[in-house]
Amino acid sequence: MTNDIKDLLRITEKDLTILSSHQEMINHTNTMVIEARLTNSPDRCLNCGCSAIGEEKKRNIVKNGFKKSVLRFEPYQFLPTVMRLAKQRFACRSCKSFWTLQTQLVDEFCFIATHVKLKILSLLKEKISATLIAKLCSVSVNTVLRLLRSLEDYIPGDEGIALPKVLMVDEFKSHLSVEDKMTFICADGESGKLVDILPSKKLDYLVDHFKKSPDCERVRFIVTDMNAAYFQLIPKVFKNAELIIDRFHIIKRLNDAFNEFRVREFKHLMTNGNKSAARKIKSNWRRFLKNSQNIDISTYKSWRSFPTPRFPLLTEQMMLDRLLSYSSALRLAYDCFHSLTDAIRRKDDTEFFDILQNLPLELDEDFRHILVHLMTYETGIRNAMKYPYSNGKIEAKNTHIKTLKRNLYGFKSYTNTKIRIFLLNGLIEIK
Ligand SMILES: [Zn+2]
Known part of the structure; x- marks a missing residue:
């Protein structure tokens, strides 16, 4: 029976004997306690190396009671589990030294079983908090953090x-x-x-x-x-x-610049009377950013901003053209913006910088300023189109x-x- 418990706990140490198991309240928590004993008969003294049985069959090494310790195990069936282990102590008559038998279950001076430590270490690889790991392994948060810190040496200098x-x-x-x-x-x-x-x-x-x-x-x-x-x-x-x-940041920079301009243009139209056009431009903002190559030119539909029967059925391209016809400044910015992003997608750096160098003079000043600023990064942008990184x-x-x-x-x-x-x-x- 006790050997079965040993098997269940996957303990292979032959000097360890399980005596009994029971439940007990420890720190106000119902805990599974496994009583165990660790003993053997050494051949030699760990300190002076003298043989256990000396001349005239006189015993040099004698058993000297037990040292009790409590080892923290993994929870068993959701029950916190500890092992109360009595470790054999020995005394050497020849050199007057004492020592305690050590187990492979834990490192010396440590009370957490080695396999619990390994479990904590494997959980630390996951995106979960130390508090949760501590709870899962029935240890304190400090134990988890201490173990984490012990890995510091593995970080290369x-x-x-x-x-x-x-x-x-x-x-x-x-x-x-x-x-x-x-x-x-x-x-x-x-x-x-x-x-x-x-x-x-x-x-x-x-x-x-x-x-x-x-x-x-x-x-x-x-x-x-x-x-x-x-x-x-x-x-x-x-x-x-x-x-x-x-290159995604270059596109993002262009997107942001165009969006800012569109918002300014919306405000301009709102204060200058054409409120209906302004609202249509605002509600269709996403369509202005859509890759111009992917705009549908064949399906006729009714649009929320241009509902039938007040408006005829329109393709996406026709709808977009109608929106852009409300503001020539927006049309101009739209064309610049899309020819630039297009050049990036086709990785054509010559065309990209050609456009930048020949921006139309009527282009909105702030928008133009951001575009011209990209020239500062000319080498970097050209490389972005040249290399795959x-x-x-x-x-x-x-x-x-x-x-x-x-x-x-x-x-x-x-x-x-x-x-x-x-x-x-x-x-x-x-x-
Ligand atoms: Zn000795």
Whole structure:
């Protein structure tokens, strides 16, 4: 019977005997208690190495009572489970030393069974909070955090991180410290694997950090968005690298600029009398952003803004033309906006910059200003169309990090966060 319990608990230690099991209240919780004993007869003293039975059959090593300890196990059938283990103590008559028999179930000076620890470690790879892990494993939150911290040594140091050929750089909001709210993240542009996370996105810090790395020269491309000043890393650290501006960010920049202009134009029409046209432009805002190649030119329908029988049946293209006929400024901006996004989709950088250089003079000034500003990033934008790399993979990583952050109710400690993110990305291997 007691051997069956041993089997159920998957304990293979032959010196351990299970005596009984019962339920008991421990810390106001009904707990399953397994009473067990650990004993054997050693051949030699651990301290002086003398043999257990000396000359004239005199015993050198004698049993010296038991040391009791309570080991935390995984919950059994939802019942918190502990093992009350009596470990044999020995005394050596020859060198007057004492020792206690150790078990493989737990590390020395620890009360959490090794397989519970392994369970905690595997749960730390999931996007769940430490509090939930503690509850699932019937341990305290501090135990979980302590175990998490113990993985800190597995994080490679500054010099140990290998840099890839294509380095995607970005940041995410962490609110970990007051001085820098953004955490820097970089990943391999080809495999999508996480490379590193750094506590600050400040340029000086990054330059100092990357200078320590032996393979700065290996980096051939830096992929970034237009918001941050990461392109300044190229002349300072990555001397062999070329800049690539993420092409989805270029499109987003264009989208935002066009949207802002559309809102201004809506307000202008509202104050200048043509309220009905303004409202139609407002309610169809999404259609202005739709890829002009995908606009339907063959199906005739009735539209909410142009209902029959007051209006004839129209195709999507005809409806759009009608909307644009209300404002020549909008028409002009619309055409510019779509010829630019089109050039990006076709990866035609020559055409893209041709359009930018020959923008019509009547174009709205603010809108035009944003477009002209893109010329600052000419090399990066041209490279975006020339090479296949974008920041898509790092954006996906950031989404995972956001989920983790939400499930953790925010990040509190930088190191803990870094370990969790490394675990999540499989950069720390637990054996
Ligand atoms: Zn001894």
